[in-house]
Amino acid sequence: xxxxxxxxxxxxxxxxxxxxxxxxxxxxxxxxxxxxxxxxxxxxxxxxxxxxxxxxxxxxxxxxxxxxxxxxxxxxxxxxxxxxxxxxxxxxxxxxxxxxxxxxxxxxxxxxxxxxxxxxxxxxxxxxxxxxxxxxxxxxxxxxxxxxxxxxxxxxxxxxxxxxxxxxxxxxxxxxxxxxxxxxxxxxxxxxxxxxxxxxx
Amino acid sequence: xxxxxxxxxxxxxxxxxxxxxxxxxxxxxxxxxxxxxxxxxxxxxxxxxxxxxxxxxxxxxxxxxxxxxxxxxxxxxxxxxxxxxxxxxxxxxxxxxxxxxxxxxxxxxxxxxxxxxxxxxxxxxxxxxxxxxxxxxxxxxxxxxxxxxxxxxxxxxxxxxxxxxxxxxxxxxxxxxxxxxxxxxxxxxxxxxxxxxxxxxxxxxxxxxxxxxxxxxxxxxxxxxxxxxxxxxxxxxxxxxxxxxxxxxxxxxxxxxxxxxxxxxxxxxxxxxxxxxxxxxxxxxxxxxxxxxxxxxxxxxxxxxxxxxxxxxxxxxxxxxxxxxxxxxxxxxxxxx
Numbered sequence: 001x002x003x004x005x006x007x008x009x010x011x012x013x014x015x016x017x018x019x020x021x022x023x024x025x026x027x028x029x030x031x032x033x034x035x036x037x038x039x040x041x042x043x044x045x046x047x048x049x050x051x052x053x054x055x056x057x058x059x060x061x062x063x064x065x066x067x068x069x070x071x072x073x074x075x076x077x078x079x080x081x082x083x084x085x086x087x088x089x090x091x092x093x094x095x096x097x098x099x100x101x102x103x104x105x106x107x108x109x110x111x112x113x114x115x116x117x118x119x120x121x122x123x124x125x126x127x128x129x130x131x132x133x134x135x136x137x138x139x140x141x142x143x144x145x146x147x148x149x150x151x152x153x154x155x156x157x158x159x160x161x162x163x164x165x166x167x168x169x170x171x172x173x174x175x176x177x178x179x180x181x182x183x184x185x186x187x188x189x190x191x192x193x194x195x196x197x198x199x200x201x
Numbered sequence: 202x203x204x205x206x207x208x209x210x211x212x213x214x215x216x217x218x219x220x221x222x223x224x225x226x227x228x229x230x231x232x233x234x235x236x237x238x239x240x241x242x243x244x245x246x247x248x249x250x251x252x253x254x255x256x257x258x259x260x261x262x263x264x265x266x267x268x269x270x271x272x273x274x275x276x277x278x279x280x281x282x283x284x285x286x287x288x289x290x291x292x293x294x295x296x297x298x299x300x301x302x303x304x305x306x307x308x309x310x311x312x313x314x315x316x317x318x319x320x321x322x323x324x325x326x327x328x329x330x331x332x333x334x335x336x337x338x339x340x341x342x343x344x345x346x347x348x349x350x351x352x353x354x355x356x357x358x359x360x361x362x363x364x365x366x367x368x369x370x371x372x373x374x375x376x377x378x379x380x381x382x383x384x385x386x387x388x389x390x391x392x393x394x395x396x397x398x399x400x401x402x403x404x405x406x407x408x409x410x411x412x413x414x415x416x417x418x419x420x421x422x423x424x425x426x427x428x429x430x431x432x433x434x435x436x437x438x439x440x441x442x443x444x445x446x447x448x449x450x451x452x453x454x455x456x457x458x459x460x461x462x463x464x465x466x467x468x469x470x471x472x473x474x475x476x477x478x479x480x481x482x483x484x485x486x487x488x489x490x491x492x493x494x495x496x497x498x499x500x501x502x503x504x505x506x507x508x509x510x511x512x513x514x515x516x517x518x519x520x521x522x523x524x525x526x527x528x529x530x531x532x533x534x535x536x537x538x
Contacts, residue, residue, distance in 0.1 A: 087247060090259040090289075090531070103221075103243055104531070106250035140256065 020198040026171055026179070029190035032152065035168030036065065039150050040072035042166050047117055050079040052145070054116045058134055059087045059105060061123040064185035065152060069121060082110040086120075091133035107137065114142040119166075123181035125151040128162035153192055155179045222532045226338045226345045229354035230395040238399060242364050244528035245521070251288060252524055262291035262534055268321040270312070271348070272298040272328045277495055277519055278348050278357070282325045285526035291323075313337050323530060326350075331388075344533045352386050358494050359392035361525040363400055365518050366449055369490055374401035379443045381407040381475060382453030382502045385414050389494045390453055391431075398432035405435040407443040409475065411464040440475050447485045451492045452477045452503045468501060478504045482512065490514050 027035070047053050050073060057066030063085045070083045089104040120134055131149060138147060150166035155173040171194065173179060178195040182188075221240040224232070233241075251259050267286040269279055279295065286293040296316070298304070303312060309328070316324060323344045326334055331351030338345040349355040366373060378397055384390045384406050397404050406413065413436065437443035444450060455471065465471050477491065491503075491513040499505045507513065 090247070090251070090261040092261075103240070104247040105243070106247045108250075136260070140254065140259070 021195050022198055023180075023193045023195045025191055026194050027153075027169055027192035032168070032183075032190045032192065035152060036068045037072050039166045039168060040069050040076065043069065043119055043148075043150065044073060044077060046148070046165070050077055050081050052115070052117050053081050053119060054084060054111060054113055054144075055081055055119050055121055056084040056086050056109075056113075056138065058120065058122045058130065059085055061181055061183050061186055062086075062121045064183050065123060065150075066119075066121040067185075069119075069150070084109045084111075084113075086134055086137055088130055088133040088137050091136045093129060093133065107141075109141050112142055113138065113144045115145045116142075117146045117148065118144040119148045119150055121150045123152050123183075124179050125149070125154045125162075125164050125167075126157055126179075128158045128160035131162050132160050152181055153179055222536045224533065224536050226334075227356050227529055227533060228334050228338060228345065228347045230356045230359050230392045230399070231354075233356075233396075233399065235399050235401075238360065238363070238396060241360055241525065241528050241532065242367060244532060245364055245524045248285075248288075248524040248527040248531070249521075251527070252520075257288050258290060259288065260290040261531055262286070262289040265291040265322040265534060266294065266320050267291045267323045267325065267530065268294045268296060268316050269325040269348070270296050270316065271326070272303070272333075273349065275327055275348070277522060278327065278355075279325075281519070281522040282346075282348065282357075282526050282530075284523050285530055286323075288523070289527055289530055291530070294321075309333060309337065310340055313341055317341055317343055323533060346529060346533065349388055351388065352391075353388050354392045355388040355494075356392050356396075357522070357526055357529055358389050359396040360529070361518060361522040362389075362393055362451065362492060362494070363396045364525050365492065365514055365521050366397075366402075366490060367400075368521070369514060369517075370448060372401075373397065376402045376449065377405070377447040378402050378449040378451065379405040379407055379437075379447045380451045380453065381440055381443065381477065383412045383455050384408045384453070385412045386456040387453050390451075393451065394431055394434055398434070403435070404432075405437055405443050405447070407437050407440050407475070409465070409471070410438060440477075440481060441484065444481055444484045447489060449490045449492060450477060450482070450485060451494075452497075453494065454496060455498055455501055472501050476500075476502060476504055477507050479506055479510070482507055482510075488512065492518060495519070 043053065055066040055070055057063035066083045070081050074080050085108045087105045087107050089102060118138060122130065135147065138144065148165040151164045152168040154164055154167045154170045157175060171179060173194065176197045180193045180195060182191045184190050221236050251257055269282050271279055283293045283295060313324060321343045323346065324341065325346045325348045326337060327348040328334065328350050331353035333350050334345050334347040347354055347356055363373065370376060380390050380393060394404055482491065489512060491507055491510065493503060493515050495515065497503055497508055499508055508515065
């Protein structure tokens with residue numbers, strides 16, 4: 001009668017063990033600030049200024065990152081670059097399987113992106129599937145002259161031939177690891193954490 | 202160990218929001234929570250952005266088949282479901298009762314089984330019998346969307362009405378809304394009562410006693426009658442009183458095809474007492490919204506001047522209908538795991 005209660009919960013329900021997650025801080029608030037400023041410099045260097053540059057943040061956390069990049073660029077060059085936001089929910093290739101709670105929000109393009117140099121901004125680059133969806137979404141808005149990719153964290157494990165042009169930090173990870181980017185605007189603090197399932201390493 | 206458990210909860214609380222949509226079918230609004238209705242609205246906002254593009258098309262439902270099965274005439278509902286499905290990249294097939302095997306005597310269940318066998322992922326249906334979509338939902342693996350069943354329910358119309366009010370007036374909480382006209386035969390009214398009440402609006406129904414559903418008729422006579430099958434609503438038989446200070450007036454079509462006769466002394470008398478005219482509209486809040494689910498009988502339930510006034514959002518309702526139906530198709534496709 002009490003046999004079931006002896007089984008580990010995760011065995012019965014296919015859940016991750018709840019008590020066995022270990023989190024490490026990977027980037028502090030200062031690290032994030034420095035990485036954003038460096039990427040802003042790199043964007044300016046590569047594009048020889050702000051001419052024709054549009055930043056497009058991918059929801060959710062790519063949007064505040066894009067805004068921070070724009071603020072840094074304005075500080076360095078005195079030029080305001082336009083910031084858009086992109087929701088890739090309608091372009092995903094894994095619609096039914098997961099993310100029941102993921103919400104779709106309107107994309108906002110402040111300018112016509114035809115002929116522009118679009119810098120796509122995301123928090124974590126992982127399999128590359130979100131970026132593929134974002135490329136599809138972007139091409140529905142127009143035909144940019146060039147699309148570049150800026151990410152705060154590259155954690156590896158690509159499943160598609162996609163690479164970033166600007167990387168805040170390369171963090172080699174295992175597949176059991178989860179990388180969490182927390183930002184002031186969305187989460188109340190700036191930090192990048194990695195969470196590892198203990199016993200699965 | 203203790204500080205590990207402290208930090209461990211943070212990522213989980215950030216990522217895990219409650220699943221807002223897990224429904225497989227959309228049969229009526231009475232089965233939707235406020236959070237679910239708001240999920241539809243939020244998704245519809247994103248769909249509206251898609252519809253505003255030069256090429257209003259996204260691949261979200263690519264490879265899915267949406268079949269519309271209509272046993273009753275329809276312009277708006279069918280056209281907007283078809284546009285919604287196509288804008289999401291789905292294949293859409295339209296079937297009407299006339300011109301299909303239904304004319305040869307095929308039963309409803311056999312028809313939907315056939316549609317399932319040819320690969321329908323979602324079925325939008327309209328049927329003159331109340332409850333027909335519920336029967337179909339029990340026999341199908343595909344998602345069933347009620348596009349209107351008899352005098353019972355029309356959930357997507359109610360959702361688009363509430364969405365239109367929200368996009369004009371913001372939060373519906375505490376808003377006063379009067380629904381006037383043929384309540385007894387109106388699936389639009391019934392679904393709207395649920396949607397608007399769930400969102401916190403105060404609904405008043407206004408109609409001659411013969412055009413109120415029996416349960417409400419009793420309520421209009423003595424105000425003690427408890428309504429079990431419906432959220433609390435006010436009932437008022439005098440339009441001039443009902444309209445006083447309201448934020449929204451929703452006029453309904455007089456459904457001559459569902460009337461067995463003897464319900465109204467004459468159309469002229471009905472029009473003089475219940476037509477939404479400019480004089481009556483002046484008694485409502487300034488800038489109150491005028492809505493009508495269509496098709497309108499101008500000169501009967503609504504005067505032509507009011508129907509074309511700046512306060513009328515009738516065409517906006519139709520436009521929003523596509524976005525809301527896209528949201529419903531998308532959420533149902535995603536909720537079905």
